[in-house]
Amino acid sequence: MEEEKRTVRAVERALDVLLCFVSGHEWGLTEIAGRVGLHKSTVHRLLATLEDKGFVIRDAATEKYRLGLSVLELSANLSRSDDPSVVLLPEMERLRDELNETVSLYVRDRAERVRIQAVQSMQAIRRVATVGARLPLSVGASSKVLLAFAEPGVRAAVLSDAAWPSNLERAAFGKQLDDIVAAGYATSFEEREPGAAAVSAPIFNRSGKLVAALSVSGPSNRLTPDRMHEYAPAIIESAHRMGTILG
Amino acid sequence: MEEEKRTVRAVERALDVLLCFVSGHEWGLTEIAGRVGLHKSTVHRLLATLEDKGFVIRDAATEKYRLGLSVLELSANLSRSDDPSVVLLPEMERLRDELNETVSLYVRDRAERVRIQAVQSMQAIRRVATVGARLPLSVGASSKVLLAFAEPGVRAAVLSDAAWPSNLERAAFGKQLDDIVAAGYATSFEEREPGAAAVSAPIFNRSGKLVAALSVSGPSNRLTPDRMHEYAPAIIESAHRMGTILG
DNA sequence: CAAACCCGTTTCACCCTATGAAACCCTGTT
DNA sequence: AACAGGGTTTCATAGGGTGAAACGGGTTTG
Structure with a gap:
């Protein structure tokens, strides 16, 4: 616990939110807030940011969040030739x-x-x-x-x-x-x-x-x-x- | 410019850093800082956070950053059965x-x-x-x-x-x-x-x-x-x- | 062999900004 | 109507993110 952390809390939390999507495809805001243990309004802001950058999208029908296309774009570049x-x-x-x-x-x-x-x-x-x-x-x-x-x-x-x-x-x-x-x-x-x-x-x-x-x-x-x-x-x-x- | 932003600046910046990796596989810290227009020390902290969550890794040899395995993990779940x-x-x-x-x-x-x-x-x-x-x-x-x-x-x-x-x-x-x-x-x-x-x-x-x-x-x-x-x-x-x- | 240079790391004081409680707004249910 | 359960917005507060600057360790240049 003494460990000096040189990380950015808001970013950590946003990535935790993103990592929710490794299991299960769709989550509502409240569900996510419960999973990561943060307040609804905090998660709401984080999700808005993630959505803005295309990392998540809201399903038009269910109003829930799922992974966005930026992830696909990144993973396409994950496989390099010497990979x-x-x-x-x-x-x-x-x-x-x-x-x-x-x-x-x-x-x-x-x-x-x-x-x-x-x-x-x-x-x-x-x-x-x-x-x-x-x-x-x-x-x-x-x-x-x-x-x-x-x-x-x-x-x-x-x-x-x-x-x-x-x-x-x-x-x-x-x-x-x-x-x-x-x-x-x-x-x-x-x-x-x-x-x-x-x-x-x-x-x-x-x-x-x-x-x-x-x-x-x-x-x-x-x-x-x-x-x-x-x-x-x-x-x-x-x-x-x-x-x-x-x- | 009057637009009320309901997003988190630190997260936005971190995602911008991550999106650098859609073109080109490897970047040094200073390179990234130049691309996203932020100070070195800021990018350093953001990258440390991204690395902590497995979204980027540092190549042991070149000391440069590349995409991490969390992206792979996410993209695996992007291809869901109803995708x-x-x-x-x-x-x-x-x-x-x-x-x-x-x-x-x-x-x-x-x-x-x-x-x-x-x-x-x-x-x-x-x-x-x-x-x-x-x-x-x-x-x-x-x-x-x-x-x-x-x-x-x-x-x-x-x-x-x-x-x-x-x-x-x-x-x-x-x-x-x-x-x-x-x-x-x-x-x-x-x-x-x-x-x-x-x-x-x-x-x-x-x-x-x-x-x-x-x-x-x-x-x-x-x-x-x-x-x-x-x-x-x-x-x-x-x-x-x-x-x-x-x- | 300094000096210069480049890159990454660390520190620190300032003040911006992320935070969560609460209130609010929907829509659907009892 | 009242209630419940989602999402959205507001707001005061202090906690934490920020960037200038200094540092350290390489490598190249003079």
Whole structure:
């Protein structure tokens, strides 16, 4: 609490309002005010500003707010030519076709992970992965990869974060991460979602720094533990190839 | 200048900073300060706030700012299931396959139009359309559609906008829009870009309100005026079908 | 090797402006 | 009519955003 904040409160609050729209598409003013814990009139002013700049629009029919087109405009420029999510796409599709399962790409953002790219399996029963989703860093194969192979310090920093689940045994988890470093890949079986399993391997750039986790996921009856270990070499090889594509 | 502003200045400025990233991917602090016309230290604080909420990140190598992952997260939820750009995609692909030309979807945003979805022709020579692009509302087939079929008032409002090109003869343009309403579709031949042509038809929702313009575009040697009028019925029918898909 | 320069960071006093309580205005409901 | 539940507007207050200036750390210039 002693932390000197060099941020602008009004802007922080406006961005919190904007971030309401990551879950659910439409919100009324009062709803938003309740969610962010601010007074109606404050939120009203913030929304007017956001609307003015095109970040939100009011649905003419429902009178509620939804995301505006400025966000689309920004996200269009998010994918640059040297963006991993673009240059790695062909290789992701190749791997998808080889294993016929959904392939995702994750990066770590503080104490969370974000799915920055995904290609879906073509099978009827498949893992459906939405790009942009933000997931906890405590469970799942790619979470463990993103922690295990991270630069020194981040592992300790994340594990000691206040948001980290307290019921998770730290020592055992650390041991698990060490095993993953030794094996070169991680698996998860019905860990985060029942019926789902995943294998994940680290992607390093040329200077050996971890940049992303490549993950293959599907229903747990297809992706049995045996099958996952069988797939692992192909995934590791694919991840290695991706590393050479990057700078 | 007498206009009572009910907006928050600090937030406005922060959003202006964010909107710098629609053109060019990377900016230094001083560059941004110059662009938005603010003092360095102000921009520094705003950027710190934006970074804190994940809307921008600092490239570790170049020390410059680029868009952060929160934008990705937001844009993921912009494409909701009832979002036109998603539900209309199959029909757009069908039309693309029928005519073998690039198909785009535009909506009006104030005095501009935004391409919210596009599927490319498979031919070697084809119109390449990027989603999220923002274009003037004064030229192009879909511009004319978005104006001609708009609700009463918006036509006059846009034409009298300060940003409207003054060299455009208003009376003649208005007549042209009336003709388009009568015809039910619009064409443009090398109007905005040399060598490019387009046909566009309006999409109305069930309550008869204009929601988007469906456009077929390609090289002007394939999309001759004759060919465009020949294509028009199919495009109108497709646009009508899309209207029934929407609420 | 200074000096000059550029960029980002920090400090600080001033006074602008964001804030929230309350009142107000709708429209629909009891 | 009275009420409820949304959104809008007003207004006094003090809290906080602001920009000038100074600082620090690089790199280029003399």
